[in-house]
Amino acid sequence: MTIPKQAARRRPGRQLRRRPAPGHTRGSAWADGALLLIGACFLLPLLWLVLGSLDPAAGHGTKVPQQPGLENFAAVLTPELLFRPLWNSLLLSAGTGMVTLAAAVLAAYPLSRYRSRFNTPFMYGILFGTCLPVTAIMVPVYGLFVQLRLLDSLPATVLFLAATSLPMAIWMTRNFMDAVPLALEEAAWVDGASRLAALRSIVLPLMRPGLGVVFIFVFIQAWGNFFVPFVLLLSEARQPAAVSIFSFFGQHGAVAYGQLAAFSILYSIPVLALYVIVARGSGNALALAGAVRG
Amino acid sequence: MAANHRTRQLLRYLPVLPAVLLLLVFLAGPVLWAFHSSLTNAGLTGRYARNPEWVGLQNYQRLLQDPVFPLSLALTVLFVAGSAIVGQNVLGLALAVLMRRARPVVSATVGTAVVAAWVLPEIVAAFAAYAFFSRDGTLNQLLGQFGAAETDWLYTVPMAAVILANIWRGTAFSMLVYRAALDGVPAELTEAAHMDGAGPWQRLAFITLPVIRGSIATNLMLVTLQTLAVFTLIWVMTAGGPANGSTTLPVLAYQEAFKFGDIGYGTAVASVLILIGAVFGAAYLRLLRERKP
Numbered sequence: 081m082t083i084p085k086q087a088a089r090r091r092p093g094r095q096l097r098r099r100p101a102p103g104h105t106r107g108s109a110w111a112d113g114a115l116l117l118i119g120a121c122f123l124l125p126l127l128w129l130v131l132g133s134l135d136p137a138a139g140h141g142t143k144v145p146q147q148p149g150l151e152n153f154a155a156v157l158t159p160e161l162l163f164r165p166l167w168n169s170l171l172l173s174a175g176t177g178m179v180t181l182a183a184a185v186l187a188a189y190p191l192s193r194y195r196s197r198f199n200t201p202f203m204y205g206i207l208f209g210t211c212l213p214v215t216a217i218m219v220p221v222y223g224l225f226v227q228l229r230l231l232d233s234l235p236a237t238v239l240f241l242a243a244t245s246l247p248m249a250i251w252m253t254r255n256f257m258d259a260v261p262l263a264l265e266e267a268a269w270v271d272g273a274s275r276l277a278a279l280r281s282i283v284l285p286l287m288r289p290g291l292g293v294v295f296i297f298v299f300i301q302a303w304g305n306f307f308v309p310f311v312l313l314l315s316e317a318r319q320p321a322a323v324s325i326f327s328f329f330g331q332h333g334a335v336a337y338g339q340l341a342a343f344s345i346l347y348s349i350p351v352l353a354l355y356v357i358v359a360r361g362s363g364n365a366l367a368l369a370g371a372v373r374g
Numbered sequence: 375m376a377a378n379h380r381t382r383q384l385l386r387y388l389p390v391l392p393a394v395l396l397l398l399v400f401l402a403g404p405v406l407w408a409f410h411s412s413l414t415n416a417g418l419t420g421r422y423a424r425n426p427e428w429v430g431l432q433n434y435q436r437l438l439q440d441p442v443f444p445l446s447l448a449l450t451v452l453f454v455a456g457s458a459i460v461g462q463n464v465l466g467l468a469l470a471v472l473m474r475r476a477r478p479v480v481s482a483t484v485g486t487a488v489v490a491a492w493v494l495p496e497i498v499a500a501f502a503a504y505a506f507f508s509r510d511g512t513l514n515q516l517l518g519q520f521g522a523a524e525t526d527w528l529y530t531v532p533m534a535a536v537i538l539a540n541i542w543r544g545t546a547f548s549m550l551v552y553r554a555a556l557d558g559v560p561a562e563l564t565e566a567a568h569m570d571g572a573g574p575w576q577r578l579a580f581i582t583l584p585v586i587r588g589s590i591a592t593n594l595m596l597v598t599l600q601t602l603a604v605f606t607l608i609w610v611m612t613a614g615g616p617a618n619g620s621t622t623l624p625v626l627a628y629q630e631a632f633k634f635g636d637i638g639y640g641t642a643v644a645s646v647l648i649l650i651g652a653v654f655g656a657a658y659l660r661l662l663r664e665r666k667p
């Protein structure tokens with residue numbers, strides 16, 4: 081098989097099959113049309129969000145603003161409406177990301193480096209954990225939090241969110257760790273480094289892109305999660321943007337659609353940006369995460 | 375010596391402990407707690423909030439008599455079958471197949487639009503879907519161009535609206551899975567079939583689909599599990615209404631527990647949902663094991 085070198089490097093795998101398929105030209109025009117139609121259907125609901133945010137007189141309908149302006153953004157750019165909820169979202173998501181990553185790295189190390197009868201059942205147990213419908217356990221979690229007096233506590237909510245994302249994180253982290261050759265570590269041991277020192281100075285730096293993917297993935301999920309903070313965090317001062325946007329919708333939504341759209345966009349931008357970073361850097365890792373996710 | 379070896383073995387696994395503790399306290403704990411409190415009359419407030427009483431299987435008996443429960447179960451099956459098994463799965467496959475034939479620019483653009491709906495925070499996606507289907511929303515605007523009368527979709531056909539919304543929201547996942555799967559189909563196979571005179575549909579049905587059947591099974595399992603747990607989308611769009619017309623099991627569990635304050639009954643509903651999830655999860659693990667060489 082002769083593939084131009086550059087093309088092969090840019091997109092391995094895919095380029096192989098992009099060879100002119102039989103009947104390519106006619107088939108491709110047809111495929112283009114069908115795809116564009118589907119794509120338009122997917123874009124329509126999003127269009128409302130963008131146009132509505134720029135239209136001070138926005139309603140439910142999608143229309144080009146008569147007098148486009150940034151009034152909606154100005155109206156929601158207040159500490160109470162926007163900054164505090166976003167700050168809470170950041171605390172919640174970053175906290176969840178860090179707790180998850182720390183626990184996942186620690187757990188992944190023995191699972192990746194030692195051979196034991198314990199590994200396979202544990203990994204399958206973990207995978208089973210990813211299958212658990214998290215919304216189903218929210219009512220019992222609420223009951224548990226009431227009994228333990230953990231309701232309305234940000235750290236407790238972080239720990240719960242970390243637990244829900246741990247199965248996927250452990251699974252991914254172990255795969256990334258498996259890819260770091262043991263020989264590198266052994267060289268460090270010969271030089272007198274302890275296992276922990278070797279983990280910190282050799283293994284983790286080599287896994288940095290992978291760890292970044294895991295962190296961002298957990299962060300995105302926590303940032304977008306509505307149901308968990310909706311049930312577990314009661315006071316307005318602690319609620320993240322996902323919940324405060326919902327209350328805003330309940331209180332002002334019926335009149336201020338433009339502001340709702342502007343709020344939604346400002347709240348969505350961070351995760352969209354993070355997704356682009358991950359997808360650019362390692363599309364494969366994300367596909368892998370997606371394939372494993374429950 | 376042997377004991378020494380065992381201790382060392384255990385010590386090696388010490389780093390797993392934080393993760394195991396988190397999983398036990400916050401995942402396994404609530405599951406056991408759910409089964410336990412579904413056998414009590416725990417309340418949200420009042421006397422039975424702090425000191426629930428043991429009522430045995432009473433909640434489950436009530437479940438069987440409650441007309442809303444079978445309805446909710448049926449709606450959940452409809453929601454999963456319509457939006458996940460048929461909708462996301464078939465549309466995702468169709469997108470992946472089309473993307474291989476279309477021009478790269480087109481497939482990249484459309485791929486971005488599909489993924490955008492998936493990456494957005496769920497509450498934002500839910501608002502966008504709500505606005506789209508509401509009385510003066512985009513859908514009616516579009517249909518109005520063709521002279522159709524205004525319909526309140528969320529009121530007259532709530533299930534159709536939430537199913538379409540969930541297809542819009544979740545198809546990206548299936549699309550990504552199938553794009554990766556199709557990349558793994560050897561080109562020689564389809565080319566050989568083409569030489570033998572097989573048309574595009576025949577190549578898809580007799581070559582491509584059998585080769586990727588493992589991915590299809592995995593994807594079906596995962597989208598089923600994800601869709602089973604959907605709450606926010608339905609809650610924002612219809613809140614389970616009108617008259618329980620879109621109350622799937624997660625919404626029912628939430629309503630019973632928090633709206634009607636009956637934690638015991640709500641956890642009974644949640645327990646049923648957990649069991650359904652566990653059955654699908656076990657089936658998924660079996661599938662993965664079989665696929666392993």
